[in-house]
Amino acid sequence: MSSRGLFSRCALILGLVFLYLPILSMIIFSFNNSRLVTVWDAAHSPTLKWYVALAGNEPVLRAAWLSIRIALVASTGAVILGTLAGVALARFGAFRGRLLLAGMTTAPIVMPEVITGLSLLLLFVALQQLIGWPHGVGAVTITLSHITFCMAYVTVVVQSRLAGMDVSLEEAAMDLGARPGRVFVRITLPLILPAIASGWLLAFTLSWDDLVITQFVAGPASSTLPMVIFSKVRFGVTPDINALATILVSIVATGIAASTVWMRYQQRRRERDVLLAAAANL
């Protein structure tokens, strides 16, 4: 192993440690009995009391539920719009407004959230003055805002997958008599489904986790989970946050691990099939 290879491997390991240190500390301290978040109370720990406290924390639970509902709607909306945009950009060649669409689907990815949030709120205010809708800000405005910035990510994912897909598959379908709509439904869609699914998950996470934009477009009545966490964190760190973090990490880790295992299994099966076919020969 060359010295350079060793250096980068060390960097990788250290980097992973760096990435997981905070997460691990939260998990460990979620079982800490002491109210002082970082002082380990060896005498009475580990304990589940913060998990219990969390279960009974009304505002947190309500906020979590709101966040989930908004994220479900927003990610679905983002996927629909993002897939349309991705297909248009990847398959339609030059069309009027192409540059505009390409620009509007890459800008939200890098745009600082304070700017997006401010602009969306001012839009809603202006709309309200103009046409009387929306009646104040709340879950609806949050959802619309989330769809807007999430769809950009979905577009990139879908467009990337389509660009990498063999165009001759769709041409073959057309050649065999299928009209463009049919081609999309029976050939393209099934093949980009994994990309759409990961786009959906991505949008869900982005929406569910969003703070800044939501703060601008939420009203006093709606509090999403990030907003609740943020106010808790600003005014003093409370240990039940650690419990919340641990639960989240566990859910995510399980999900990702499960999907990775499943994908490896699929991959192995495919490789085995290919080998069998080659061995059997013509």
Place this chain on the structure above:
Amino acid sequence: MNNQSQVDTPPVPVAADPNAAYVRIANVTKRFGDFAAVDDVSLDIRRGEIFCLLGGSGSGKTTLLRMLAGFESPTSGTIHIDGEDMSAVPPYERPVNMMFQSYALFPHMSVEKNVAFGLEQEGVARGEIKRQVAEILDIVKMGSFGARKPHQLSGGQRQRVALARALVKRPKLLLLDEPLAALDKKLREHTQFELISIQQRLGVTFIVVTHDQEEAMTLGTRLGVMNHGRIAQVGSPSDIYESPANRFVADFIGSVNMFEGQVCEGSGDCLRIASAELGCTVRAERARASAAGATVWTAIRPEKINISRRPPATAPAAAPENLVRGTVREIAYMGDMSIYLVQIDSGKMLRVTLPNMTRGRDRPLTREESVWLSWHGTSPVVLTE
């Protein structure tokens, strides 16, 4: 325009006039910006034949094929298939099917579903689809593979499925894009003959695009050689090989020895050409009349040149024709034949091939040996362009 000696090949099991243009490509041009990928091409393709479009990359053959399929529209010109103008017809409404170079089998569908796809688009009844699919799979010898998915098939098997899928609708025209390119040598030979047999059995008109001369010569009943978007020559394989119409075709197909010269005498049934490059007078018997003094090129195929240690007995002593002296510089032994590179007085290298007719030839030719090269008067091809 070209020295086209039409030799019509008959094996076409259809009734209609075998010489009628089934596919008429008329003055078709395709531009991408300033670049003309296909430049004023006119072709007639006959029903039931296997027509091969042969050319290197960038010759325009694939673009022409895609225009036939409907994936590109000609910038100018028209395409008629069985009398119908295809200008406004999208690919999914054309009576044309294509076998893609990458096979383009739908990875998420089984072999059966892949082949059935085209029939489903036509609204054919379920039972009838099953029957037709089974029939075509049997013809391509993939009958027992119906439930497999494409990734579970080898390259040759995938090719058969792609063929079946394109043939099941019995299209008027089947387009094949480099059908044998992905196969290894042995498989290629085997498949070539299978393709011909399937075509004759079903009577579908094939248009094959390929860069491989051997493939084109084996498969095609007629060939069209393309160069820089234009048709260089159309004809049967032997026409193209023995009577190339221009220097490009002569050079592109097989190997050739080419010399520049001036016509000294252009009357009667033969042409006499003085060539400084060659260092002798060429007497060409099968050539069109040409004005004296005109610059022409003479092309002679390597296998048509005789190589010997002594000059042939029939040669006139003075002013020898079709006879030249040289020194053997390189010998490549290929097993069935040997290739000799012979350098003549002018410095130019001639390529001569000889079949190795006797086993263990006594006194074979060696390097640096002095030899005489001669050829029959019918061998040279005289080209003006």
Place this chain on the structure above:
Amino acid sequence: MVAGIPILWLLVLFLIPFLIVFRISLSEVRLAIPPYTPLFTWHNGSPLLQLHWSSYAFLFTDSLYVSSYLYSLKVAAVSTLCCLLIGYPMAYAIARAAPASRSVLLMLIVLPFWTSFLLRVYAWIGLLKNNGVVNNVLLWLGVIHHPLVLLQTDFAVYIGIVYSYLPFMILPLYANLEKHDGALLEAAADLGARPMRAFLRITLPQSIAGILAGSLLVFIPAVGEYVIPTLLGRPDQLMIGRVLSDEFFENRDWPVASAVAILVLLLLVIPIMWFQRLERRELEAK
């Protein structure tokens, strides 16, 4: 039609709002609903355009705002550089790992991203506090005798940004490095180049596109970061994201907040367009 729907949506909900922000930046604050002066007033029966450039004048002349802008750019630049220095070797290691391990490693890199961003930043508070984990460990080891002030410093902000944006740097770099032909390095070695030389002359130049994409993906949003400086940063020097938010929510000065936003946009318009061009080239090169 297919393209029309997303274009329409984004026009209304993404592009037009920027115009509205601009329009409001040209008003003056007012105690009313909405809290800014209207664009047109009526003067003897005909409309008169009212443009107030006072917000911009205010921002340019008040040193607080100027220093906020400069500070934000500085923090974003330093963080991007750190991210690159840490992320490049990591991406390189993953690209050179065995294909089977690569997906696992990528999953490990991406997993934190799927958990709450807010919570992970919050975790750093616990680590960097005066009686936080880092200080406790260092004190226990005897390396220091008084707790280090790590929280509410520039250092904490750098850590926060690098930590949160590291996956955004690693993924484009990895995508680029993964495509490199290993045979090139072998050819270089065969011709006598030492590994470092080969890296500098072959790998690095080829990865420029990845470096640029990753850097822009970190730098541009980092300029307007709000959460990290608020939780981890100095109270005496604000980043521009916080300034904007304060103007809007605390001072209720919509025109000034809008002007701040427009100026940030102007600062970032070139990097944003650069990023768009890189993305376009990447997606259309396939």
